[in-house]
Amino acid sequence: MAKAPRLGPYICGIDAALDVVSGKWKGLILWELETHGVRRFAEVPPRVEYSLTEHGRTLNRALGPLGARDAERMRRDLQPH
Numbered sequence: 001m002a003k004a005p006r007l008g009p010y011i012c013g014i015d016a017a018l019d020v021v022s023g024k025w026k027g028l029i030l031w032e033l034e035t036h037g038v039r040r041f042a043e044v045p046p047r048v049e050y051s052l053t054e055h056g057r058t059l060n061r062a063l064g065p066l067g068a069r070d071a072e073r074m075r076r077d078l079q080p081h
Contacts (some may be wrong), residue, residue: 021063034060 032039038051039060
């Protein structure tokens with residue numbers, strides 16, 4: 001499904017960053033590429049290999065603190081109250 005076009009300019013850097021990483025699978029794909037390097041997804045006959053660009057690596061570094069924050073939140077949520 002195609003994403004609807006933006007209706008206006010970004011209001012801040014976080015708004016722009018969330019637009020880049022939003023989507024059903026982007027976060028998982030970024031993690032897979034960072035963790036495992038070159039990957040192939042949904043190989044039917046086409047063989048397409050994906051890898052992170054330097055821009056993608058900087059995006060993962062920027063998302064690291066957010067991931068760490070929510071990993072801690074998930075640990076807390078699993079503890080009995």
